[in-house]
Amino acid sequence: xxxxxxxxxxxxxxxxxxxxxxxxxxxxxxxxxxxxxxxxxxxxxxxxxxxxxxxxxxxxxxxxxxxxxxxxxxxxxxxxxxxxxxxxxxxxxxxxxxxxxxxxxxxxxxxxxxxxxxxxxxxxxxxxxxxxxxxxxxxxxxxxxxxxxxxxxxxxxxxxxxxxxxxxxxxxxxxxxxxxxxxxxxxxxxxxxxxxxxxxxxxxxxxxxxxxxxxxxxxxxxxxxxxxxxxxxxxxxxxxxxxxxxxxxxxxxxxxxxxxxxxxxxxxxxxxxxxxxxxxxxxxxxxxxxxxxxxxxxxxxxxxxxxxxxxxxxxxxxxxxxxxxxxxxxxxxxxxxxxxxxxxxxxxxxxxxxxxxxxxxxxxxxxxx
Amino acid sequence: xxxxxxxxxxxxxxxxxxxxxxxxxxxxxxxxxxxxxxxxxxxxxxxxxxxxxxxxxxxxxxxxxxxxxxxxxxxxxxxxxxxxxxxxxxxxxxxxxxxxxxxxxxxxxxxxxxxxxxxxxxxxxxxxxxxxxxxxxxxxxxxxxxxxxxxxxxxxxxxxxxxxxxxxxxxxxxxxxxxxxxxxxxxxxxxxxxxxxxxxxxxxxxxxxxxxxxxxxxxxxxxxxxxxxxxxxxxxxxxxxxxxxxxxxxxxxxxxxxxxxxxxxxxxxxxxxxxxxxxxxxxxxxxx
Ligand SMILES: Nc1ncnc2c1ncn2[C@@H]1O[C@H](COP(=O)(O)OP(=O)(O)O)[C@@H](O)[C@H]1O
Ligand SMILES: [Mg+2]
Numbered sequence: 001x002x003x004x005x006x007x008x009x010x011x012x013x014x015x016x017x018x019x020x021x022x023x024x025x026x027x028x029x030x031x032x033x034x035x036x037x038x039x040x041x042x043x044x045x046x047x048x049x050x051x052x053x054x055x056x057x058x059x060x061x062x063x064x065x066x067x068x069x070x071x072x073x074x075x076x077x078x079x080x081x082x083x084x085x086x087x088x089x090x091x092x093x094x095x096x097x098x099x100x101x102x103x104x105x106x107x108x109x110x111x112x113x114x115x116x117x118x119x120x121x122x123x124x125x126x127x128x129x130x131x132x133x134x135x136x137x138x139x140x141x142x143x144x145x146x147x148x149x150x151x152x153x154x155x156x157x158x159x160x161x162x163x164x165x166x167x168x169x170x171x172x173x174x175x176x177x178x179x180x181x182x183x184x185x186x187x188x189x190x191x192x193x194x195x196x197x198x199x200x201x202x203x204x205x206x207x208x209x210x211x212x213x214x215x216x217x218x219x220x221x222x223x224x225x226x227x228x229x230x231x232x233x234x235x236x237x238x239x240x241x242x243x244x245x246x247x248x249x250x251x252x253x254x255x256x257x258x259x260x261x262x263x264x265x266x267x268x269x270x271x272x273x274x275x276x277x278x279x280x281x282x283x284x285x286x287x288x289x290x291x292x293x294x295x296x297x298x299x300x301x302x303x304x305x306x307x308x309x310x311x312x313x314x315x316x317x318x319x320x321x322x323x324x325x326x327x328x329x330x331x332x333x334x335x336x337x338x339x340x341x342x343x344x345x346x347x348x349x350x351x352x353x354x355x356x357x358x359x360x361x362x363x364x365x366x367x368x369x
Numbered sequence: 370x371x372x373x374x375x376x377x378x379x380x381x382x383x384x385x386x387x388x389x390x391x392x393x394x395x396x397x398x399x400x401x402x403x404x405x406x407x408x409x410x411x412x413x414x415x416x417x418x419x420x421x422x423x424x425x426x427x428x429x430x431x432x433x434x435x436x437x438x439x440x441x442x443x444x445x446x447x448x449x450x451x452x453x454x455x456x457x458x459x460x461x462x463x464x465x466x467x468x469x470x471x472x473x474x475x476x477x478x479x480x481x482x483x484x485x486x487x488x489x490x491x492x493x494x495x496x497x498x499x500x501x502x503x504x505x506x507x508x509x510x511x512x513x514x515x516x517x518x519x520x521x522x523x524x525x526x527x528x529x530x531x532x533x534x535x536x537x538x539x540x541x542x543x544x545x546x547x548x549x550x551x552x553x554x555x556x557x558x559x560x561x562x563x564x565x566x567x568x569x570x571x572x573x574x575x576x577x578x579x580x581x582x583x584x585x586x587x588x589x590x591x592x593x594x595x596x597x598x599x600x601x602x603x604x605x606x607x608x609x610x611x612x613x614x615x616x617x618x619x620x621x622x623x624x625x626x627x628x629x630x631x632x633x634x635x636x637x638x639x640x641x642x643x644x645x646x647x648x649x650x651x652x653x654x655x656x657x
Contacts, residue, residue: 057552077555084556090549094571094648103567107558157557 007066008033008161008193009054014063016049023049025217027063031210033160036187036194038208040201042240046217047197048087051163054195056080068160078107083154084163088170089146091138097149098134101125104157124156127186144175155186161193168203180207201241205229213237235364238287245293245331247286251279251363258286258363262305262327266358283366290334292360295321295352304355307331309348321346323354401631407624416618426625433609433626440606441633443595444588447527448535448581454528455535455580460569462536463543475540479533486530490597493529497522497598518600526594531587535580542576543569571648578645586634606630 009031016024024046031037039047052058053065056077065072067080083104091100101124105117112120125131128148138146147167154162167183168176184207187194198204204211205225213220213228213236221233232238235246249258252265259265294300307325321333331354346352372380411421430437462474481489495501497516506514516522546569554564592607601608606626613623 055552055556057555076560077552078558078560082556084553086549086553088549090547090553092550092553092568103554103559104557107563153557 007031008068009195010066012064014053014060014065016053016058017061022217027219029212029219031193031195034191034193035210036208037210037212038196038198038204039212039214040198040204041214043199045214047214048165051165051195051197054161055082055084055163081159082161082163083157083159085150085154085165085167087165089150091146091149093138097130097136097138100138100149101152101156103153120156124152127155128152143170147171147179155190155192159192161195164194164196166197183207205241213241232362235285235287238362243290243332245288245290247328249284249286251281251284258284260328279363279365285364285366287362287364288356288360290320290332292356293331293333294355295333295335295346297352299353300355304353306351306353309346309350309352312345312348319345323352325354404624404627407621408628410621412619412621418620426621429622430625430629436604436606436609439603440589443605444585447524447588448584450524450528451531451535451584452577452581455532455539459536459539459543463540478536482533487593490526490530490594493526494597517598520599523595523599526598527588530594531584534583538579538583539573539576542573546572574648575645578641582638582641585637589630589634
């Protein structure tokens with residue numbers, strides 16, 4: 001007990017199978033008290049399954065899950081100190097807002113007094129800025145408001161962990177951004193552990209303090225948002241979190257020299273390599289973020305490829321360019337306004353030189369089948 | 370000659386609704402108007418109908434008060450008994466049974482409709498009569514059990530005959546129930562029994578109401594089952610109507626009774642719908 005008390009949730013070698021399909025495979029994960037963890041991954045990678053196993057709606061096929069130091073295998077959902085905000089809210093259509101929020105409080109034993117219940121419901125509604133909506137029917141509320149009701153219905157019970165399954169997916173972009181900030185504020189105020197499932201990397205990076213990237217039922221990387229973005233553990237993470245340019249190359253001389261497809265070579269001493277270990281000789285993929293690429297009209301010192309701009313996409317604060325480099329493929333380059341003055345922007349069809357600082361390159365060995 | 374889109378649209382609508390509309394007009398609306406007219410008429414010298422405008426038929430309704438009371442008792446009691454048996458079956462079919470066997474079981478529920486209710490009621494008459502179950506009971510030493518011609522036999526026949534009509538709407542509304550709502554209830558600390566009474570049951574009420582209204586209304590006109598299994602000792606509105614139209618040929622009085630029955634049905638339906646809307650919380654809930 002004492003050993004695990006600082007962790008709210010622990011997955012110990014958890015595997016979940018649905019018949020022949022393995023949805024989640026050998027997950028080991030500790031979530032500390034008060035953390036805001038995002039489970040991030042493409043659709044079908046097992047995020048919801050993990051969340052549902054914490055909530056008690058699914059049981060692990062192998063391994064154990066511990067909540068607040070207590071093993072939870074076989075413990076029913078209604079006996080767990082966690083609450084969930086469901087993907088499509090799952091609000092009770094036959095109750096009004098107040099009755100929805102009070103539902104959990106009414107189940108508590110010993111019973112809470114009416115006054116206590118209505119006080120706490122009022123508090124929760126105020127917290128999600130829905131005061132004055134208590135008597136409304138659910139179908140009279142907008143999507144954003146329903147989302148807040150779902151949130152209030154969960155936090156009013158003061159769970160030690162709040163589970164959120166793609167809570168913002170159904171909202172439009174503006175509302176989503178506003179709710180991201182609100183959720184973050186709420187989490188800090190309440191001090192409740194949040195576990196958020198999302199397939200939206202922006203959402204995960206902006207809200208969570210720890211991001212757990214998953215694919216095909218496994219954890220690919222666990223870390224702070226900056227760490228995930230700046231030092232992706234593998235090519236999958238580099239690709240899934242943010243945009244990435246890839247260059248195929250061959251590592252030589254114990255991985256210190258990278259020879260590119262166009263014949264040029266670069267010294268690799270400064271490159272970041274996945275787990276920090278060196279790169280063995282053989283095929284590798286170099287990954288570079290678009291905003292780390294340098295584009296200029298004249299050749300600059302350092303590694304540079306000559307290419308031709310094929311598209312320019314003006315995005316407001318930044319501009320994206322697609323550049324075709326013979327022999328190496330297409331590159332995506334992001335320039336902010338300081339890069340090339342707006343009145344001097346490179347136009348499609350122009351010839352440019354691309355380069356990047358060596359420390360911006362991530363080198364991953366290509367898995368040999 | 371090409372038709373304008375609007376004309377075309379109207380034509381298609383007319384073709385789609387035409388047959389049913391005509392049918393309803395000739396076999397429901399016109400007869401009902403006839404009944405309304407008859408109900409304010411007088412009995413002809415040799416029976417049938419003589420034109421008049423009088424409410425004396427309605428004033429006479431009291432003479433058949435017993436039939437009304439019996440019917441208004443039988444219909445809800447029968448419907449409620451049906452409900453008690455049907456709900457668990459519908460719940461099992463919609464929630465518990467594995468989907469591969471569901472279709473088979475559903476078709477078994479409606480299978481009795483393949484033979485006529487009259488035949489099946491005769492079968493019950495035999496089963497409950499002296500040479501049926503009581504005879505078997507005698508063989509194992511239990512004597513003098515009387516089943517046929519009791520209120521219990523009538524109730525049994527009614528539940529048996531109307532069960533599918535109750536199961537189906539309840540099944541449909543339970544089937545539509547979002548399982549996530551049950552999970553949300555568990556998540557908020559409610560145990561399965563609490564979840565049933567606070568979530569499942571209220572949300573299946575539209576189906577319950579539909580089934581209840583349907584069976585109640587049909588039972589208001591039922592007279593066959595009480596006749597065959599109850600020994601015809603208790604009179605219902607159905608019996609009264611058969612008697613008035615076919616035997617004593619007092620068409621105006623029969624019409625007055627029929628009109629009153631329709632009025633009762635309308636009132637029951639309205640109350641049932643209002644109640645359902647109130648509980649289900651929205652007017653968008655349809656009655657299935
Ligand atoms: N109840 C279930 N029965 C069978 N397969 C399931 C069930 N739930 C999820 N799966 C499968 O498990 C995998 C992971 O699903 P899920 O956890 O929902 O993914 P995510 O939330 O990351 O999109 C998917 O392949 C999905 O089809
Ligand atoms: Mg999911």
